[in-house]
Amino acid sequence: MKFNITKEQLREIVEFTHQELPCEACGILSGEISGENLIVKRIWKFKNELNSSSRFYVSKEKVDIVISNINKLNDHLIAIFHSHPTALAIPSYQDIKYHLDPKVLMVIVSFAKNKTDIKCYQITENEYLECEILTVNQDS
Numbered sequence: 757m758k759f760n761i762t763k764e765q766l767r768e769i770v771e772f773t774h775q776e777l778p779c780e781a782c783g784i785l786s787g788e789i790s791g792e793n794l795i796v797k798r799i800w801k802f803k804n805e806l807n808s809s810s811r812f813y814v815s816k817e818k819v820d821i822v823i824s825n826i827n828k829l830n831d832h833l834i835a836i837f838h839s840h841p842t843a844l845a846i847p848s849y850q851d852i853k854y855h856l857d858p859k860v861l862m863v864i865v866s867f868a869k870n871k872t873d874i875k876c877y878q879i880t881e882n883e884y885l886e887c888e889i890l891t892v893n894q895d896s
C-alpha cells in the first residue's frame with residue numbers, strides 16, 4: 757500500500773495536532789483508492805473528549821457523522837491519525853489492540869523530545885509495518 761498525501765495536508769495535520777497539545781488529538785483521512793495507492797483528499801478532525809495527553813476518546817455519534825459524510829462524498833476511509841504528545845511515533849500496545857480495520861492505515865504524529873515526527877503504519881493483528889509516506893504535489 758502506498759500512502760499519498762500533499763505537503764499542505766501534512767502541514768495541516770501537524771498544525772492541528774500541535775494546537776491541541778498537551779492533549780492527544782485524533783482524526784480521519786479520507787480519499788481515493790487506486791490500485792496500491794491511497795490518496796488523501798480530506799482531513800476530518802476530532803476533539804479529544806477526555807482532555808488527556810495519553811488517551812483519546814471521541815463519542816460514537818461524532819465518528820458516525822464523519823463516516824456518513826465520507827460515504828456521501830463517495831470517499832474511502834484511508835487512515836486514522838492521532839498524536840503522541842510525548843511518546844515516539846511508534847504504535848503502542850493499545851493502538852494495535854484497538855485498531856479497527858487492517859485496511860485502514862494508522863498515522864502517528866509525535867512531538868517527543870521537542871521534535872515533530874510523522875509516520876504511517878499498516879496494522880495487522882499483532883504487529884505493525886511501516887508504510888512509506890509519499891508526499892505529492894497538490895496538482896498531481
Ligand SMILES: [Zn+2]
Binds near residue numbers: 838839840846848864
Ligand atoms: Zn498512539
